[in-house]
Amino acid sequence: MPEVQIKVINEGDFFSSPVVSTLITIVLMVGLWILLMRKVGGPAGGGGPGGIFNIGKSRAQLFDKGTKVTITFADVAGLDEAKVEVMEIVDFLKNPKKYTALGGKIPKGALLIGPPGTGKTLLAKAMAGEAQVPFFSMSGSDFVELFVGVGASRVRDLFKTAREKAPCIIFIDEIDAIGRARGRNAIMSNDERENTLNQLLVEMDGFAGDAGIIILAATNRPDVLDTALLRPGRFDRQISIDKPDVKGREAIFKVHLKPIKVSQTLDIHKLAEQTPGFAGADIANVCNEAALIAARKGKDAVNMSDFQDAIDRIIGGLEKKNKIISPEEKEIIAYHEAGHAICGWYLEHAYPLLKVTIVPRGTAALGYAQYTPKEQYLYDTDQLMDQICMTLGGRASEDIFFGKISTGASNDLQQITKMAYSMVTVYGMNDKVGNISFFDPTQENMFTKPYSEETGKIIDEEVRKLINKAYVRTKELLIAKKDKVEILAKELLTKEVLFQSDVEALIGKRPYEEKKLLDVEENHTEKKQADKGAVSEGVPPYDSGITIPSLK
Numbered sequence: 001m002p003e004v005q006i007k008v009i010n011e012g013d014f015f016s017s018p019v020v021s022t023l024i025t026i027v028l029m030v031g032l033w034i035l036l037m038r039k040v041g042g043p044a045g046g047g048g049p050g051g052i053f054n055i056g057k058s059r060a061q062l063f064d065k066g067t068k069v070t071i072t073f074a075d076v077a078g079l080d081e082a083k084v085e086v087m088e089i090v091d092f093l094k095n096p097k098k099y100t101a102l103g104g105k106i107p108k109g110a111l112l113i114g115p116p117g118t119g120k121t122l123l124a125k126a127m128a129g130e131a132q133v134p135f136f137s138m139s140g141s142d143f144v145e146l147f148v149g150v151g152a153s154r155v156r157d158l159f160k161t162a163r164e165k166a167p168c169i170i171f172i173d174e175i176d177a178i179g180r181a182r183g184r185n186a187i188m189s190n191d192e193r194e195n196t197l198n199q200l201l202v203e204m205d206g207f208a209g210d211a212g213i214i215i216l217a218a219t220n221r222p223d224v225l226d227t228a229l230l231r232p233g234r235f236d237r238q239i240s241i242d243k244p245d246v247k248g249r250e251a252i253f254k255v256h257l258k259p260i261k262v263s264q265t266l267d268i269h270k271l272a273e274q275t276p277g278f279a280g281a282d283i284a285n286v287c288n289e290a291a292l293i294a295a296r297k298g299k300d301a302v303n304m305s306d307f308q309d310a311i312d313r314i315i316g317g318l319e320k321k322n323k324i325i326s327p328e329e330k331e332i333i334a335y336h337e338a339g340h341a342i343c344g345w346y347l348e349h350a351y352p353l354l355k356v357t358i359v360p361r362g363t364a365a366l367g368y369a370q371y372t373p374k375e376q377y378l379y380d381t382d383q384l385m386d387q388i389c390m391t392l393g394g395r396a397s398e399d400i401f402f403g404k405i406s407t408g409a410s411n412d413l414q415q416i417t418k419m420a421y422s423m424v425t426v427y428g429m430n431d432k433v434g435n436i437s438f439f440d441p442t443q444e445n446m447f448t449k450p451y452s453e454e455t456g457k458i459i460d461e462e463v464r465k466l467i468n469k470a471y472v473r474t475k476e477l478l479i480a481k482k483d484k485v486e487i488l489a490k491e492l493l494t495k496e497v498l499f500q501s502d503v504e505a506l507i508g509k510r511p512y513e514e515k516k517l518l519d520v521e522e523n524h525t526e527k528k529q530a531d532k533g534a535v536s537e538g539v540p541p542y543d544s545g546i547t548i549p550s551l552k
């Protein structure tokens with residue numbers, strides 16, 4: 001083989017010396033970067049809209065003269081307490097002198113706290129509509145970009161534009177995207193986000209209260225926000241917006257039914273009763289879906305059954321009539337759901353059953369039992385125990401009637417595991433562990449448990465004991481009511497859907513006096529006030545969703 005010689009080319013050439021060529025590359029890149037950043041951060045920006053040179057511009061959507069906000073408080077149903085607060089802020093905007101004359105400082109911002117779809121954006125928009133001022137809307141995630149410095153630059157730009165348009169309202173949705181607590185955890189810290197947050201704080205401090213700018217922000221995770229954001233002079237007002245109760249839902253239905261041609265017999269109150277746990281956005285969705293369903297059927301008005309279908313659809317995804325389930329499977333599902341239903345019926349503190357069905361929906365549930373949750377914020381041990389038993393009812397029933405268990409209860413088991421761990425480690429409901437709460441809202445301590453290994457063992461043991469106890473109790477109950485489970489299951493197999501009234505006709509009234517809605521309503525506001533702390537600090541005993549989906 002001929003020898004291959006590798007020759008080093010142009011050893012003496014200045015430009016290809018490795019040191020020099022690296023240097024040149026660095027200089028070129030730095031130059032490019034400086035050029036870019038100048039364009040990005042520069043006052044005028046440059047380039048066409050959406051181009052790379054606009055990257056530092058805020059992406060706020062502006063509703064102004066031409067596209068005036070036409071939404072008013074009349075479009076926002078329920079949320080009465082929140083509306084009062086917000087109206088006051090509108091007054092600050094309109095008559096700042098009235099407040100400053102007496103030496104008062106006008107708040108600069110308010111934080112709207114609540115789950116998604118409850119009308120936070122709507123309320124902010126209505127505020128702008130009422131005040132007749134421009135409205136800047138953007139999402140916290142709009143600030144976040146791959147490039148360093150862009151977020152801060154966008155914040156700067158947003159406030160600059162806002163100052164030109166004052167009086168105006170700035171609305172930042174999902175503020176937690178930028179407002180998360182800074183650098184508590186070195187691994188998860190994020191310089192770019194921190195810079196953005198710092199810039200926001202600087203801007204908020206930078207204008208006086210009477211500058212005519214009000215900043216509203218929305219989040220459903222107030223617990224993860226950096227405390228600096230909540231200090232006086234920033235978002236010092238917090239307005240909490242909850243999912244609507246039955247009265248609120250009725251009001252929201254009325255708003256969204258306005259443009260829809262409904263039949264004379266439509267019972268709006270009933271609709272509200274059948275949609276516990278729905279947020280405003282879900283209700284808007286139901287109304288629209290019902291109209292589409294009725295149109296598809298060629299009706300000239302939307303009636304109750306269309307709404308029923310729409311509600312089912314929203315709850316469980318699209319109905320899958322032709323999903324093939326073997327008769328044996330169907331039987332298991334029926335007994336599983338009947339088990340849940342019977343537990344709900346005979347356990348005093350369980351939620352009263354609303355409806356149980358074995359019609360498969362979407363990809364998730366093969367059947368489900370739906371309950372009416374009470375509007376409740378505090379739960380005692382008995383109540384949580386009953387909830388756990390009710391959730392175990394499906395598996396226990398399978399066990400009793402078929403002598404074997406299926407994978408169908410996995411979702412149920414996830415829920416009760418979560419609940420049981422919460423009882424032991426968050427709510428201090430276990431004698432052995434004691435009155436200790438390891439609740440960590442930021443969940444930053446994923447890797448280090450806040451308790452010793454020994455305590456960990458005790459916790460696991462106690463959770464196991466609790467669940468076993470609940471399971472034994474559930475089985476005892478279902479064995480005692482075996483005939484009733486059978487009746488419901490058989491009926492489910494033929495009818496597929498059973499409502500509360502059907503169940504009542506089959507097995508008799510629920511043995512517990514149901515608290516009249518009025519009583520609940522009366523105590524409601526008072527209680528809410530008193531328990532505020534408990535509500536915002538704790539997590540609900542379990543995801544307070546309305547359905548207990550099962551048989552995944």
Ligand code: ADP
Nearest residue numbers: 076077116117118119120121122252280281284
């Ligand atoms: P959020 O900002 O809290 O996630 P949105 O304000 O975007 O929720 O609400 C989405 C939609 O849901 C609204 O556009 C409206 O149609 C409907 N909606 C929510 N809450 C209400 C309410 N209280 N009254 C009337 N409609 C509502």
Ligand code: ZN
Nearest residue numbers: 394412550551
């Ligand atoms: Zn189940």
